[in-house]
Structure formats: structure tokens, C-alpha cells
Amino acid sequence: MLKIEHLTKIYDNGVMALNDVSFEVPDGQFVVIIGLSGSGKSTLLRCINRLIDPTAGRILWNDIDITAATDEELRLIRRRIGMIFQQFNLVKRSSVLTNVLSGRLGYTNPLWSLINYFPRSEREKALEKLERVGIREKAHNRADELSGGQQQRVGIARALMQEPELMLADEPVASLDPATSHSVMKYLELLNKEDGLTVLCSLHFLSLARTYADRIIALKEGRLMFDGLPEDIDDERFKAIYGEDAVRVEIA
Amino acid sequence: MNNTDRPSSRSALRRLLLVAAVVLGVLVYAYGWRVTDISLEETQDPIRQDSVTRALRELLSPDIFDQDRTSEFVYAAIALGCPEDGTPIEQPAAEPGKPQVTVSPDCGRGGDVITVQGTGFAPHADVFLRWIPPSGQSRPLVRTDVDDSGNFTTRFEIPRIRGSQGETHRLEIEESWPVSLPYFSATTRTVIEKIIETIFLALMATTIAVPIAAILSFLAARNLMRQVQLPLGNVLVGFILLPVGWVLGVTLLSPVATLGMAWGKELWLGLVGPLIALAGYALVDRSVNNVELSLHSLGYHARRIGMNILLLVITVFVIGALGGLGIWLGERLQVGLLADLGNFLGTLGRLIELVITLITGAGAAFFAASVGMELTRDGLKVLTGTPSHIVGGILGAIGGALLFAGLALIANIAALLTLLLPIMTAILGMQVVIMIFNRAVKPTVLAEGDARQTARLIVGIAGAVIAFFLAYDLLETGRGLVDGRLPSSLTWDVLGYQVQSIVAKAALVGGVLSGVGGLLAGTRAIFPLGLTIYNVTRTILNALRSIEPLIMGIVFVIWVGVGPFAGVLALTLHGIAALGKLYSEQTENIDPGPLEAIQATGANRLQTIVYGVVPQIIPPYIAFTMYRWDINVRMSTIIGFVGGGGIGFLLQQQINLLRYQDAGVAVLAIAIVVSALDYASATIRERMV
Ligand SMILES: Nc1ncnc2c1ncn2[C@@H]1O[C@H](COP(=O)(O)OP(=O)(O)OP(=O)(O)O)[C@@H](O)[C@H]1O
Ligand SMILES: [Mg+2]
Secondary structure, three states: OEEEEEEEEEOOOOOEEEEEEEEEEOOOOEEEEEEOOOOOHHHHHHHHOOOOOOOEEEEEEOOEEHHHOOHHHHHHHHOOEEEEOOOOOOOOOOEHHHHHHHHHOOOOOHHHHHOOOOOHHHHHHHHHHHHHOOOHHHOOOEHHHOOHHHHHHHHHHHHHHOOOOEEEEEOOOOOOOHHHHHHHHHHHHHHHHHOOOEEEEEOOOHHHHHHHOOEEEEEEOOEEEEEEOHHHOOHHHHHHHHOOOOOOOOOO | OOOOHHHHHHHHHHHHHHHHHHHHHHHHHHHHHHHOOOOHHHHHOHHHHHHHHHHHHHHOOOOOEEOOEEEEEEEEEEEEOOOOOOOOOOOOOOOOOOOEEEEEOOEEOOOOEEEEEEEOOOOOOEEEEEEEOOOOOOEEEEEEEOOOOOOEEEEEEOOOOOOOOOOEEEEEEEEEEEOOOOEEOHHHHHHHHHHHHHHHHHHHHHHHHHHHHHHHHHHOOHHHHOOOOEEHHHHHHHHHHHHHHHHHHHHHHHHHHHHHHHHHOOOHHHHHHHHHHHHHHHHHHHHHHOOOOOOOOHHHHHHHHHHHHHHHHHHHHHHHHHHHHHHHHHHHOOOHHHHHHHHHHHHHHHHHHHHHHHHHHHHHHHHHHHHHHHHHHHHHHHOOHHHHHHHHHHHHHHHHHHHHHHHHHHHOOOHHHHHHHHHHHHHHHHHHHHHHHHHHOOOOOOOOOHHHHHHHHHHHHHHHHHHHHHHHHHOOHHHHHOOOOOOOOOEEEEOOEEEEHHHHHHHHHHHHHHHHHHHHHOOOOEEOHHHHHHHHHHHHHHHHHOOOHHHHHHHHHHHHOOOHHHHHHHHHHHHHHHHHHHHHHHHHOOOHHHHHHHHHOOOOHHHHHHHHHHHHHHHHHHHHHHHHHHHHHHHHHHHHHHOOOOHHHHHHHHHHOOOHHHHHHHHHHHHHHHHHHHHHHHHHHHHHO
């Protein structure tokens, strides 16, 4: 269970990116966060694993207060929260395998990992995860030799190495074409349905959100605008979230 | 006032200003002309033109090759002043089988032209003509070549020789031909030896500088350091424990280091000991870490600390053993090629012997600081309100006293360094005054905004200035700055210890100021530790970089004597500063995405750097290292001029002895090596980036 309580974030430059946001996510739910550019989606997701420190409010996960964790505690919490990014954020010059293995750093002996040594079992696990996202044969390629869709799958494999219970996905398909977008979203769906991972995913397109979400949360200027089922977003709500001038764009 | 006339008057004013600026510019330029002694007469002085032409000609005729030659000599007689009766001058008798020469005329005065014809010479041989007066030095006249059939004809002017009228002089004709292939001259061989020394000098300086600069570059990278922020209370505890850890480490771990060294010198013990130690550590690590412990339990902390102490002890032991091993090998390997290796290992071993106390001290200091911070973190976290401020005040006072006492000790090194104390006081004073301002002037009085910002700035600067001059007065900075003397060696009696007065006074100043600061801020205030380290590192690097390597070279020549070692040290020190800056700029330019992603997986800071930063910076680091080597070769040619070894030293000697043909060889060698390296480094850089 993930509980967000009165979360507020004011950046150093005075921008209020989140304004008293509260909601709860039960385990195993696929939640999609939508909202205009600048509405605070990334800020919300990054507060959850404290890539950003919130200004006020609490985030409780399985009754642990993430916002109050010390560095060491935070490391242990982060190990169980996977994250994937719009820009994939792979280390481009490293091999795919090394990228995937780096998802395991929180678990390995820090001294060994510094000389790039991973036990055999970990390497096998990494190959297994690559198999799962269908690019095992690319394990020894450099990460920047892969296409965007493949890179995002490496990103998923890296997050899977953490054996996460919660997956944060910040616009994971925003730099991909529609067909590839669906294939990447399918993997997330699979993880959600098969492994029971809780998924929190921000998306730009409502159509994509409708296809995959159990529940949709909409942000507008840092405030929670909507929290409910995908089918409850009618034209009126759509205009409220995206503004009067918006037209619906379907994505195949 | 009408609106149309304003722009035109303004543009007239602007034009006037422009003219004034141009006039001023010309005046400044003229002054520059004068102080740099630019003089056209000097360039046209024929004597100087003559010498420069000669010097250039010799520089451009480098003495690269030598060749063995055989010579044969033939002579002719020439009278200075023709006899009145016109009788021919008696010529030396022609020897059969030898070449013959005829001179016409066979007499004359200084300046007359004489034609020389030769027959029976070796085809294509070189012929040198010399004038040999009855007494005194022979003078070279002309040189010419023999044609296919063994003949030559040439002309020369009779030299104007004073006071030898009426005598018969001799003309020497030397016929010379090579009997060996050309080979490198002795000069060339020395130059090659020295240029190799130069290349290695540059290589050594680069390789020693690279790892140090790489480590410093992380500390000087804003993007990595900015995130490192801690509550003030923790930082202070850590800082206070640094000297405690140092003392403990040096006293308690020295025996371990000595043991390591002793074992290392026994070879087998030295090889086996570290292996057993490391294996033991791995074993303990595995068995202990299998137990799941709750994060806040005493057991968890005890385990972490215990393991780290064990690691520290083992590390010191292993370093000691490696040092001992190096010394052992250095003593044994004495023959042939191995001698170089032995010398190298032996020096490394002795270096470790020298610095192992420092390593233990520093290691223990950081360890004590981190343990202290970890253990007190939970305790400090629960402190709020007044207790937090009181504890902050106490910790601040101790920390400030330690910091200032340390700075006062540094001030004892050189007079100028006494400035550190008032500067530090100013920085602290500024912070304290701003904190007081924030508390005293409530936002209800002056709302947050530009006006408040300005007021804060003014108050802060005023605080800094006042603090600076108070400290300047109190801590005898004038003595250092104006009189150039070190701080007084008078001592004070502090709790029965004799403490140098400036140290005691500085500690007092620092203690009071930081105490007030800590009191106001409280233990929970966020302290930008990373940015502080960043600024200190940057300042040191910039200061080092602004000192010319030539000047460093002079200092090191005084320290370790004339020779390439001084050059290596100078270029290393400068290289650390220069590379540190270049590297850190590359680190600041990396893509932050992968860093965040790795951080988000729960990796610790070191792992994040190894996996997220290092792969990104390797190509530019290699490129800049090559570039630095290239620069170092260039600089080591110059550093030789102050005694730093390498080819510069040779070049300086050649120039001082006016041996420009030899100097030409050195100049040529430098040009070849520098352009080759330039090309190589450019190619590598292109591939890498
Ligand atoms: N590091 C930062 N410093 C200051 N302001 C920021 C920072 N990051 C984001 N903001 C501001 O906070 C607000 C919310 O940004 P955020 O990135 O969370 O929006 P978003 O919904 O993810 O937008 P997008 O769809 O474009 O990714 C924006 O107004 C943005 O300008
Ligand atoms: Mg975003």
C-alpha cells in the first residue's frame, strides 16, 4: 500500500510543482498519471523514491515513512522501487548486460561491484531478465547501438533486477513511435498482471492511459484534478484536465 | 524639451565618447610601445643583422651527421708582393703520381684574385683551399669540387695580411673524400638521449598527475558535490572527530603498518600474509552479513563499524606488506634490465614507508568521522527547538576552535598564509550576521523580495568586512602581511599546555564565532558540505594552476637538485591542477540521466560514480591525458632551462657556448617530437570524443 499524504513540492525557484496532493494506491494496481506538460507528473513520481525531496507532506509505503528515511534506509527502500524514464537513462557506452546488472548494485557487496565483479548467479539473472523483455541476444552490445524501444526494454530489465514491488514509469513511451509504445506498455502490463507489481506510470496520451490503466489520476498545475476509473473521463472532464482548446488524439 | 532633439543630442554625446575612447586607446597603446622598447634602429644595425644571420644560418645547418674522410694535401707557393724582375716563384717539386696544381699569377697583393687549376685529382672529391702564412694561423679560403676527369679550376682573393710583404706564403690544397657512410654525429646522439629523457619526463609527470587529478576532479565537479548536504550537527560531529581519528589511527595502527612492512621484507610472509588477511576478511564479511539486522538496532551499527575497522586494519597491513615487498625486491633485483625494475619497486616501497603514517592517519580520521556521524545521527535527529540550538552552539564552538587552530598552524608555514585566518573569519562573520538579520528582521517588517535581498547582502558584506578587520587586528595578520614575518612564537599556558599564542587566539576567535553560528543555526540546519568541499578544491586547484611550471621548476631544483626529477615534480604538480580542472569540467558535462537511474536502484554514492559517471568520462579523460602529455613534452623542453633536466638543459648549454649548429639539432628534435605528439594526440582525441 502506497499512501501519499498532503504532498507539496516547491522548487528553489519558487515554482509550486505539487500542491497538497493525497491519494492511496493499493498493491497490484496499475495507476496512470496524466496531465499537461508542467503539471507535476515527474515531480510526483520522483518524490516517491526521493530523487527529489518533497517540501511538505508524507509518503508512506508499507507503513515506512519514505520522506523521513536516512540515506542508508533510503537505499534499502529504493532497492524495492524500480524506475524507468522517458530518456531511458542507460549508460550509453556500457554494455547492455552491465546496464542491467547495475540494477542490482543495491544488493551486491559494494567492494566487489567496484571492480565490476558480479557473481555468476547475478549474471544469469540479468540474462533471464533480458530474455523476459525479448532482447537476450543483445546482451553484449553497447547500449547506444540499440533502438529506442530496445533501450527502454533494457531499462525495464534493469528495474526488474531490483525485484521491485513498485514500478515508477515517467513517460516511458513518450520518445517512441505508437507501435513500439504499445509493445513497451505491454511489458509493463505483463509485470503488473503476472508478477503483481504495483505500477505508477505517467503518460501523455489519454488513449494509451485508457488501454492500460486500472485507475487514472490527473494533475493540473500541481493539484489533483481527477482520481477515478478510465471510463469516467468524459468530454467535460477531459477539457478540465487538458484545457478548453484540447482535442482528443487517438493513438493506434 | 521636445522629443525629437533628445536622440540626436544623445548620439552626439555618444560620438564624443567614442572619439575620447579612441584617443585614450591610442595613448595606452603608445605607452605600451614605449615600455616594451620597440625600436626600429636596433633591427637595422648591420652588426646585429650580421650576427643574427650567422646564428640563424648555423641553427639551420644542424650538425646531424658525420662522415669519415681521407685527405691528401698539395701545396703551391705565392709571393706577397711580386718581385721586380718578374722571375717566377719557385714552386714545390711535383711528386709523381700525385695531383698537381698551377696558380696564376703566382704573386700579388692582398685583394688580388688568383686562379688555381688542378689536375690528377680524384673525381668528385671535395677540395678545400687554405692560406698558410710563414708564421701564424692558416685561413680557410674557398671550397670546390673536382669534375669527372679529375680537374678543377677556382679563384680566390689573397687575404689582407698585415706586415708580411715580400715573403712567400703557401697555399694548401686539401683533397678530401668520404670513406664511410654518413653516421649520426656525437651531438645527435646526445640529443636523442636527451629527447628520450624529455619524453619520459613528460610521461612520468603525466602518469603521476592523472590519478590524483582524477580523484580531485570529482571533488571539483559541481553536479556531483551539490547533492551532498547534511544536517549541520552531523557535519560538526564528523569534523570534530577528524583529528581524534587521526591521533587514534596513527598511534593504534602504526604497529600494524610496521608489522606489514616487516612481513613484506620476508618475501613469503609478505606474499602470504595479505592473501590470508583478505581471504579472512571475505570470510568474515560473508558470514556476518548473512544475518538480517534491523536498521536501527545496535547490532547493525556494531556490525558495520566492526567490519569497517577490520577493513581499515587489513588495508593498512596490506599496504605495509606491499611496501616491504617492494623494498625487499629492490634490494634483490640488482642485475641487468631487472635492476631498473628493482630500483622502481624499491623506491615505491620506500615511498610507502614514508607515507604510510599519513595513510593510516587520514584513513582513521575519515573512518572516525563517518562512524561518529552515523552513531549520532539518530540522536541528533530527535533534537528540536532549544536543545538543538544549544548542542549546535557547543559543537560549533569546538569545531570552529579546531578549524581555526589548524589554520593558525598552516599560517606558520609562510607569512602570506596568515591571511587565511581573517578570510575565514570574514566568511563565518558574514554567515552569522545574515542569520542574525534573518531572525531580527521579521518578514513582517521587511517582506521577502528584492529589498530584503539587498538589505541582507549589505548587512552580510558589512559583517564580513568587520569580521575581517577584527581578526586582522587580533591575529597579528599585519605582522605576516606587512612585515613578512611568521606568527610570533610566544606561547600561552592553556590548561597546563604550552600553546603558541596565535593558535590559542585563533581557536578562541573561531570558537566564539562558530559557537554563535551553531547556536543560531541549530543542529538541524542543512549544511552544504559538498559545495564547501567543491569550493575549497576549486580554489586550491586554481591557485596551483596560476603558478607557472617554470617557477615550480625553480623551487624543485632547489629541493631535489638539478636534473629530470625536479622537472617531473614541477610538471606533475602543475599537471594535477590543470588536469583537475579539465577533468572536472568534463564531469560537470555528463548526462545526469544515467546517474539518477542508478541512484534510483539503491546504489550507494561510490557505486553510482563507478557505474554512472566513469563510463561517461573515460573518453574525454583519455583525450585530455594525451593532450597533457603533449603539453608536458613542450613544457619540459622549457623547464630544462631552469635545471629541470631533459633536452632544455642541453639546449641551454649549447646556446650559452654559442654552438648554434649543435643547438640546431636539439631544436629540430624538439620540433619533430612535438609535432609527432601533437598529431598523435589530435588523432586520438578525434577518435575518442
Ligand atoms: N529542477 C527544477 N527546478 C525548478 N523548477 C522545476 C524543476 N523541475 C520542474 N520544475 C517545474 O515544476 C513544474 C512541474 O514540472 P514537472 O517536470 O513535474 O512536470 P511534468 O508534468 O512532468 O511535465 P512534462 O510532461 O513536461 O514532463 C514545472 O512548472 C517545471 O517548470
Ligand atoms: Mg515530466
